Amino acid sequence: MARLTPIDTAYFKSERAGDFAVIGSAVPRSDARAHVTGRTVFFEDMAPPEMTHVKIHRSTRHHALINRVDVSGALGVPGVLRVITHQDVPNNWYTVLRLIGVGPDDEPVLAEDRVLYRGEPIVAVVAETEDAAREGAARVTVDYTDLPAVFDVEEALADGAPIIKQAGANHFAYEGHHCRRIRFGDVERGFAEADRIIEGHYSSSPIEHAPTEPTGCIVVPQGDGRLRIHTNTQAAFFTLDNTALILGVPPTSLRVVGGTVGGGFGGKVDVIVEPLACIAAMLTGRPAKYVYSRAEEMQVSSPRAAERISIKDGVMDDGRIVARKITLYVDAGAYSRHSPYGTTKAAAHMPGPYTIPNVHVDAYCVYTNRTPSSAMRGFGVTIGDFALESHMDRIARELNMDPLRLRLKNAYRDGDMKAHRKIASGTALVEVIQSAADLVGHDLPPEYRAMSSTERPEG
Amino acid sequence: MALRHGRGYAAVNYPTGMNLGGDPSQALVHATTMGGFVVTLSSVDLGQGLRTVIAQCAAETLGIPIENIIVDTADTDTGPHCMGTFASRGTHRVGNAVIMAAREAREVMLQVAADELEVDAEDLETDGTGFVRLKGSTEKKIHISDVALAAHFRQGRTISGRGIYLKEPSSPVPETGEMDPDSCQAHACTVAEVAVDDETGVIEVLRLFNTYEIGRALNPALATQQVEGGAWMGLSHALFESTEPYYPHSREHGPVDFTEYLMPGPADIPAQTSLFLERPAGNGPFGAKGIGEMTANAPIPAIANAVYDAVGVRLTSMPFTPEKVLRGLDELRAGRAG
Numbered sequence: 001m002a003r004l005t006p007i008d009t010a011y012f013k014s015e016r017a018g019d020f021a022v023i024g025s026a027v028p029r030s031d032a033r034a035h036v037t038g039r040t041v042f043f044e045d046m047a048p049p050e051m052t053h054v055k056i057h058r059s060t061r062h063h064a065l066i067n068r069v070d071v072s073g074a075l076g077v078p079g080v081l082r083v084i085t086h087q088d089v090p091n092n093w094y095t096v097l098r099l100i101g102v103g104p105d106d107e108p109v110l111a112e113d114r115v116l117y118r119g120e121p122i123v124a125v126v127a128e129t130e131d132a133a134r135e136g137a138a139r140v141t142v143d144y145t146d147l148p149a150v151f152d153v154e155e156a157l158a159d160g161a162p163i164i165k166q167a168g169a170n171h172f173a174y175e176g177h178h179c180r181r182i183r184f185g186d187v188e189r190g191f192a193e194a195d196r197i198i199e200g201h202y203s204s205s206p207i208e209h210a211p212t213e214p215t216g217c218i219v220v221p222q223g224d225g226r227l228r229i230h231t232n233t234q235a236a237f238f239t240l241d242n243t244a245l246i247l248g249v250p251p252t253s254l255r256v257v258g259g260t261v262g263g264g265f266g267g268k269v270d271v272i273v274e275p276l277a278c279i280a281a282m283l284t285g286r287p288a289k290y291v292y293s294r295a296e297e298m299q300v301s302s303p304r305a306a307e308r309i310s311i312k313d314g315v316m317d318d319g320r321i322v323a324r325k326i327t328l329y330v331d332a333g334a335y336s337r338h339s340p341y342g343t344t345k346a347a348a349h350m351p352g353p354y355t356i357p358n359v360h361v362d363a364y365c366v367y368t369n370r371t372p373s374s375a376m377r378g379f380g381v382t383i384g385d386f387a388l389e390s391h392m393d394r395i396a397r398e399l400n401m402d403p404l405r406l407r408l409k410n411a412y413r414d415g416d417m418k419a420h421r422k423i424a425s426g427t428a429l430v431e432v433i434q435s436a437a438d439l440v441g442h443d444l445p446p447e448y449r450a451m452s453s454t455e456r457p458e459g
Numbered sequence: 460m461a462l463r464h465g466r467g468y469a470a471v472n473y474p475t476g477m478n479l480g481g482d483p484s485q486a487l488v489h490a491t492t493m494g495g496f497v498v499t500l501s502s503v504d505l506g507q508g509l510r511t512v513i514a515q516c517a518a519e520t521l522g523i524p525i526e527n528i529i530v531d532t533a534d535t536d537t538g539p540h541c542m543g544t545f546a547s548r549g550t551h552r553v554g555n556a557v558i559m560a561a562r563e564a565r566e567v568m569l570q571v572a573a574d575e576l577e578v579d580a581e582d583l584e585t586d587g588t589g590f591v592r593l594k595g596s597t598e599k600k601i602h603i604s605d606v607a608l609a610a611h612f613r614q615g616r617t618i619s620g621r622g623i624y625l626k627e628p629s630s631p632v633p634e635t636g637e638m639d640p641d642s643c644q645a646h647a648c649t650v651a652e653v654a655v656d657d658e659t660g661v662i663e664v665l666r667l668f669n670t671y672e673i674g675r676a677l678n679p680a681l682a683t684q685q686v687e688g689g690a691w692m693g694l695s696h697a698l699f700e701s702t703e704p705y706y707p708h709s710r711e712h713g714p715v716d717f718t719e720y721l722m723p724g725p726a727d728i729p730a731q732t733s734l735f736l737e738r739p740a741g742n743g744p745f746g747a748k749g750i751g752e753m754t755a756n757a758p759i760p761a762i763a764n765a766v767y768d769a770v771g772v773r774l775t776s777m778p779f780t781p782e783k784v785l786r787g788l789d790e791l792r793a794g795r796a797g
Contacts, residue, residue: 005683005733007676012738016675021587022519023745026680030511030530031504062710100481100628118710152707175633182636204777205701208720235543236501236533256501259533261544264505265692269545295715303702331707344631345477348640353472361636370710371702375545377692378752381473382759386777389469389760393767403468403764411470421637426748428646428672428738433470435670435734436648440466453738 011431031260042262043230044291046218052081054280054290055133057123057140058300059115062151062369063164064144066113066122073139074125079132082283083140084124086110089279090248095336096271099241104167107335107372109246109275114147116164116334117369119300126280126288149369153308153329156368164334165367172332172340172365180347182361184419187314190323190358194314198395201310202387206303206331209376213262215301216291217273219281226253227278232261234268242271247278254278266375270302270337302374305339306331307346309387314358319401319409323358324351328384330365333372338379340365345380348420352388353429354410359419404433408448413456427453460658464665465769469761470648473753474641475743476626477546483625484552485539488517488560490568490618492611494589494603496521497529498560501538502553507751508681509549515677516554516744520561521568522585523603539623547749550677551642554744555624563620571610571618572601643740645748646672649690649757652729653765657788660781662766664694664729667758672736674748679735682750686733689754694729695722696755697762701778 004026009016034040057074071083086092086108093105111122123140127133148162155161156170157178164170174180191197217231233239236256244251261268273290280288292301307330314323328346332339347363378385396403411429418424430453437444476482487499498517504510510530518525531537541553565585572591573580576599584594592600610616631638650668655661667690676682699721704712714720739746763774772787 003683004679005671005676005686005735007679007735007737008670009737011672011736015739016737018739018745020519020745021522022515022525023677024675024679025515027511027515027525027678029508029681030514031506031508035506151710174631177633180631180636181634183634184636200775202775205706206703207696207700208702208714210700210717210720210722233543234503234505234545235541236503236535236538237540238543240535254535256535257533259501259503261503261505264503264544266545269543294717298702298714298716298720306703306706341477344638345474345640347636348631348638349474353470353644353646378473378756379477379546381752382696382756383777385469385471385756386759386763389471389757390763390773390775392469393467393760393764394773397767407468407470412472419636420631420640421635422639424644426643426674426738426740427472428736429470429472429648431736431738432646432648432670432672435736436468436470436650436668439668439670439732439734440650442650 008435040260042213042260043216043218043232046230048220048287051287051289052126052128052280052284053130053133054277054288055125055137056121057137059111059118059120059122061115061144061146062118063147063149064115065147066111066115067143067145069123070141071123073141074136077132077136077139079128080125080136081128082126084126084276084279086112089246091246094242094246096242097338097341102340117371119371124276126284151368151370153331153366153368156366164369170367172336179362179364180344182347182350182359182419185358187323187325187358187360191314194322195317196315197312198315198398199312200391200394202390203308204306204383206306206373207376208298208303209265209267211263211265211267214292214294214297215268215273217277218287218289219277220287221281221285226255227281229254229256229274231256231258231274232268233258234261234264239271239274243274243278246275265377266379267301269375300371302337302372304376305373307383309384311387311391313391313395315395317399319399319406321354321356321410324356325360326350328363331370331373332365332367333370334367335372337372337374339373342375342380346384349381349384351419353412355412355416404437404442404444405448408433408451413453429453462654462656463769464654465765467651467761467764467768469757469764471753471757472644472646473547474644475551475749476548476642477640481625481628482542482548483623484541484556486553486556486560486622487539488564488620490607490610492607494527494607495529496523496527497531498557499531499538500541500553501533501535502541502549503533503544505544507685509544509553512550512677512681513553513557516557517561520558521565522587524589547751550747551743551749552624554747556622558622558744560620560622564618567616567618568606571614571616572606574614575601575606575609642742643674643748645674645750645753647753647757649761651758651761651765653762653769655766655769655784657770660784662698662779662784664762666730669733670736671733671750672738673750674740674743675737675746676735677745677747682735685750686754687731690731690758691723691728693755693758696777697759698779699723
């Protein structure tokens with residue numbers, strides 16, 4: 001019998017009408033038995049005849065010009081079939097979000113004249129065996145001229161910082177602005193009216209998705225000239241469309257087969273392995289497999305971005321927050337991938353689930369000489385929630401106020417306008433707090449107990 | 460030196476979907492000859508159970524047993540477009556698309572049955588066991604197998620439907636950030652209880668209490684799996700994980716395998732007590748909101764706040780390593796001494 005979290009049906013009783021036959025019941029997972037008996041078929045269970053293997057020679061430098069790449073050592077390894085360089089990639093520059101109109105293209109599939117992070121792919125080696133491919137990749141030699149690197153988001157934005165991006169600035173430009181802005185009310189007037197100002201600074205390190213199954217694909221050339229791509233992508237058409245654009249082929253020449261993934265958490269949304277495996281298959285006419293090793297998964301697959309968040313609040317002695325100013329830096333690493341999108345999501349999330357009349361947010365998507373970061377579970381929100389809710393605790397301590405009452409006093413309700421000017425609806429912050437208080441026997445006075453997300457009493 | 464206990468609180472909301480330029484998902488539903496119903500998608504199941512919950516949405520809408528539903532995922536030759544499985548959007552977007560497709564297919568199914576039974580389609584209902592029947596009658600009914608056979612071999616009709624969920628693109632106003640970035644918001648409140656060893660700096664999370672408001676629990680077992688797994692991930696972020704332990708000062712010492720990249724093992728997992736609230740979303744499938752991502756978030760600040768409650772150290776940088784706790788304690792002592 002499945003373990004079930006109980007549903008407290010006393011809350012929102014009138015809105016929970018509806019009688020369902022299948023919805024709301026604990027139907028067993030259709031894939032559970034196959035998973036636990038080892039019979040689920042993942043892409044790596046494919047074993048097409050004549051399959052080749054792709055391994056990558058990666059940058060050992062954080063930021064450098066590439067003077068010369070010598071692949072002769074790789075070609076001398078028995079079993080090595082081809083070496084792929086940027087010249088073999090029809091449209092080498094891309095960005096995954098161009099499909100929805102976000103640009104510019106800022107990342108090469110394979111490095112051309114420079115590298116922007118340690119681990120950046122420079123050359124792909126295609127071989128009969130995984131060992132030969134690995135050995136071939138290891139024997140590629142690259143002559144570099146090191147360039148000044150920048151590793152810190154605030155240093156990257158400072159005057160005189162080495163500019164690492166071809167666009168001419170170490171930040172993504174949002175319609176001419178340095179950052180994604182939220183402007184609501186008058187934050188300076190809010191600070192002037194506040195009884196006290198409370199500030200805090202919060203930060204995080206990069207995080208790995210740690211899926212059980214590493215990122216990878218197997219590409220199988222078909223008799224009709226098409227390529228069948230078996231992949232663990234989280235987004236089949238995203239992969240197909242971007243791969244077609246990079247290869248410069250009609251989308252109808254590709255077919256993506258997937259659907260079963262051993263953990264993604266956002267790490268399998270980027271389109272990284274499929275284009276090179278397709279090129280390998282096209283050059284050799286044979287199936288090609290490109291899968292990250294665990295070390296690659298941890299070192300060069302997009303991590304969750306490190307963030308740095310500063311919060312300055314104007315607070316009244318009764319606990320009302322009247323102004324909130326947030327500066328947020330997302331470390332995108334060397335290339336955009338999904339970070340401009342995640343940064344906008346971060347800005348839209350502010351100031352948290354609270355109704356604050358004056359809000360000012362500057363959310364920067366910053367480029368540094370680090371592994372490009374990208375989507376991960378809670379994209380743009382997880383670190384923000386850490387900062388926001390740590391700050392709420394700080395305010396409660398400073399005011400000597402119960403932490404749940406502080407949150408209830410400021411909680412957003414239906415009909416409130418959020419800082420990004422959308423009217424809140426379907427809110428339930430008040431109720432989850434009341435319910436959690438009950439779970440731990442945390443006492444709430446009657447006026448807090450009587451609060452509701454569906455109505456806001458006068459005053 | 461002592462083990463010191465503390466309690467911390469955190470409350471969060473989380474957007475379902477994230478929309479800068481439209482992010483549609485489509486579904487096709489069709490009946491096979493003997494009344495199997497295939498839901499064709501190009502959506503991906505990440506192990507969270509998308510196929511199962513989609514089958515539930517299809518069965519509920521069609522009014523037939525879930526055993527009759529086949530869910531076909533992620534083949535771009537056969538499946539209609541899906542933007543992908545991310546942004547807590549799978550259940551919401553794909554579920555809505557499947558409901559729309561299944562409604563269209565149900566309409567044809569009832570018309571075919573009406574012709575077979577020689578009644579009006581509006582007078583028919585499904586009973587969930589596989590029969591289409593005349594409302595109020597126990598006699599006048601036909602099994603979906605016979606409906607499908609009639610459609611294929613006698614009436615020459617396809618029992619099929621098309622569905623799409625598209626939230627229109629919203630471009631932020633550059634000056635103000637005015638935008639409509641989500642479809643609905645889910646909510647959570649976490650209370651963490653910790654023990655902090657003030658000699659070693661080690662934080663142990665003893666218990667997590669969570670209330671999650673998720674719109675509607677389409678499958679309470681799968682929802683439970685999300686919240687328990689999510690809380691584990693949050694705890695892991697809070698106390699263990701980093702690919703760059705010395706960020707931003709050095710890229711050295713990055714882990715390359717699971718012996719170096721630390722995550723909680725069974726002994727580190729706290730007791731969890733959770734509760735669901737349901738406030739159905741008007742635009743959600745049967746009211747469901749996306750909860751995949753939210754569940755990892757509230758535990759992180761709840762743990763940080765519990766550590767402050769226990770030892771007075773404000774942890775401002777993730778992860779909360781023993782070193783950071785000890786440095787904080789040293790600063791407190793130095794402050795007292797000064």
